[in-house]
Amino acid sequence: MESKTSRFMRKNMAAFMTIVAFMSLLLVWELVARFTNAGMFLPPASEIISKFVESFTVPIGKHRMLVHIGVSLYRVGVAFIFATIAGIFLGVSMGYSKTVEAIIKPIFEFIRPIPPLAWIPMSILWFGLGDQSKFFIIFLGCFCFITVNTYDGTKNVDHVLLGAARMLGASERQVFFRVVLPSSIPYIFAGLQIAITAGWSAVVGAEMVRSDEGVGWLIVMGMTNGNTVQIMVGMLAIGIVGYILATAMAKLEGRLCIWNQQQGI
Amino acid sequence: MKNKTAKYKYRILSVCSVIAVLFIWELVTDILHLISPMMLPSPAKVLNTLIYKLTGGVNPDGATLLQHIAASMKIALGGYTVGVLVGVPLGIAMAWNRKFEMFAKPLFDVIRPIPALAWIPLMILWLGIGYWSKVGIIFFAAFISATINSYAGIKRTSQVHLWVASTFGASKRQMLFKVAIPTALPMIFTGLRLALGSSWVALVAAELLAATRGLGYMIQVARMLGRPDVIIVGMITIGVIGYLLSTVLEKLQNKYVKGGK
Numbered sequence: 087m088e089s090k091t092s093r094f095m096r097k098n099m100a101a102f103m104t105i106v107a108f109m110s111l112l113l114v115w116e117l118v119a120r121f122t123n124a125g126m127f128l129p130p131a132s133e134i135i136s137k138f139v140e141s142f143t144v145p146i147g148k149h150r151m152l153v154h155i156g157v158s159l160y161r162v163g164v165a166f167i168f169a170t171i172a173g174i175f176l177g178v179s180m181g182y183s184k185t186v187e188a189i190i191k192p193i194f195e196f197i198r199p200i201p202p203l204a205w206i207p208m209s210i211l212w213f214g215l216g217d218q219s220k221f222f223i224i225f226l227g228c229f230c231f232i233t234v235n236t237y238d239g240t241k242n243v244d245h246v247l248l249g250a251a252r253m254l255g256a257s258e259r260q261v262f263f264r265v266v267l268p269s270s271i272p273y274i275f276a277g278l279q280i281a282i283t284a285g286w287s288a289v290v291g292a293e294m295v296r297s298d299e300g301v302g303w304l305i306v307m308g309m310t311n312g313n314t315v316q317i318m319v320g321m322l323a324i325g326i327v328g329y330i331l332a333t334a335m336a337k338l339e340g341r342l343c344i345w346n347q348q349q350g351i
Numbered sequence: 352m353k354n355k356t357a358k359y360k361y362r363i364l365s366v367c368s369v370i371a372v373l374f375i376w377e378l379v380t381d382i383l384h385l386i387s388p389m390m391l392p393s394p395a396k397v398l399n400t401l402i403y404k405l406t407g408g409v410n411p412d413g414a415t416l417l418q419h420i421a422a423s424m425k426i427a428l429g430g431y432t433v434g435v436l437v438g439v440p441l442g443i444a445m446a447w448n449r450k451f452e453m454f455a456k457p458l459f460d461v462i463r464p465i466p467a468l469a470w471i472p473l474m475i476l477w478l479g480i481g482y483w484s485k486v487g488i489i490f491f492a493a494f495i496s497a498t499i500n501s502y503a504g505i506k507r508t509s510q511v512h513l514w515v516a517s518t519f520g521a522s523k524r525q526m527l528f529k530v531a532i533p534t535a536l537p538m539i540f541t542g543l544r545l546a547l548g549s550s551w552v553a554l555v556a557a558e559l560l561a562a563t564r565g566l567g568y569m570i571q572v573a574r575m576l577g578r579p580d581v582i583i584v585g586m587i588t589i590g591v592i593g594y595l596l597s598t599v600l601e602k603l604q605n606k607y608v609k610g611g612k
Binding site: 099100103104106107108111127184185187188189190191192193196197198199200201202203204205206207208210211212286287290291294295302305306308309312314317318320321324325326328329332 | 361362364365367368369372389390450453454455457458461462464465466467468469470471472473475476477551552555556559560567570571573574579582583585586587589590591593594597
């Protein structure tokens with residue numbers, strides 16, 4: 087039996103150590119940046135944080151930070167919605183119908199290992215330099231993950247459940263909507279979660295190659311101008327938004343598929 | 352018997368579908384000229400270019416396909432090796448030692464959501480546009496997957512196994528090397544595979560932005576010169592190599608790593 091104080095200590099140890107870790111990192115960073123030659127390449131942490139806060143009111147380039155984030159989120163959002171619809175549709179039909187599987191799978195398997203960013207040159211040829219080509223790239227980045235996961239989910243439906251449903255006289259339609267679809271939802275959500283992260287990464291890549299605004303533009307402009315502070319401010323924004331997207335998706339999954347936690351796939 | 356014919360039926364269907372796609376592609380490009388060759392070259396043209404680049408053609412980007420592949424592989428494997436060598440021990444250490452975890456995990460969690468691509472500008476500013484900046488980018492891509500999976504793998508070690516080991520007088524060290532790491536091995540390997548995948552993706556991005564050789568560079572130059580056939584050859588090569596890399600690791604995993612699946 088441990089005493090109350092030591093339990094309190096142990097509980098707060100983690101929080102305490104987190105603070106120590108960040109403090110020591112920031113301190114070392116600050117000292118290195120201010121007092122050694124590395125300062126030429128590494129601006130002090132305090133400068134980055136103050137610039138980051140400032141960027142919400144003072145525009146970088148044409149826009150303020152929130153607009154840059156908004157533009158990137160809009161691009162991901164549109165492509166993600168299309169990818170979700172197309173991916174679930176294709177994944178379910180491939181998992182459910184062997185004929186569709188035989189027709190689509192070889193082509194899909196051929197396209198799947200090509201990274202979305204490798205489509206950038208082609209998509210610029212096809213769709214020009216505007217938003218459309220970015221939608222296309224992000225769409226591809228999300229789409230493959232969603233399709234694969236949905237397909238796996240539909241394939242892995244418990245055969246006992248299928249048999250039971252059929253034996254009890256369910257129509258094919260009922261089997262599909264009452265058994266196949268619900269039992270593949272956890273897989274679909276796992277796919278959506280990977281897809282949103284991949285989509286966020288793809289938008290950064292696409293904007294870095296060619297764009298006039300957005301978070302990818304921020305860091306690539308910083309590179310062109312040799313402005314390390316701007317790059318790091320951009321990276322901070324990318325990291326924070328990426329974290330929020332991933333967490334939000336996980337929360338959504340927790341809300342919508344409560345049964346999933348008990349089953350633990 | 353019936354199963355076998357059904358299997359054949361689906362296989363034939365697959366072959367037909369691939370042929371149909373190629374045929375339609377050929378039809379709209381070379382035969383009917385519905386799509387301009389600047390937008391989509393015909394499959395025959397792509398095949399021609401592939402053979403030309405494979406057999407030592409250096410136009411239009413100044414190197415043969417094999418030279419580009421070699422350049423890309425050198426960078427990808429370099430960054431991957433460093434990333435794995437740092438990531439796996441870090442993941443294991445974070446999961447094994449609570450004090451270290453409390454210190455290092457929050458710092459790692461800050462780096463983790465930043466996509467490897469976002470490091471490109473910083474790496475280029477710090478290390479130039481040569482070999483090392485690209486290795487640095489791929490390092491981050493590989494490092495993150497390797498660390499996360501090793502960490503999760505060790506965390507999965509059953510407490511009961513550890514108790515048994517310590518009851519039988521195993522030292523801390525033995526518990527780590529004889530119980531925890533073998534438990535984690537399948538997860539670690541999955542991490543290695545994911546890391547290789549993300550390294551390859553990051554490589555393409557890095558080469559699109561700053562390179563003088565490599566597959567990403569090849570497709571980027573081909574776009575500027577308006578040679579979509581070369582772009583498609585490059586994309587296919589990138590896809591095939593990515594696929595081969597993950598297959599090789601999967602085969603190794605199935606052969607040498609017990610348990611897991």
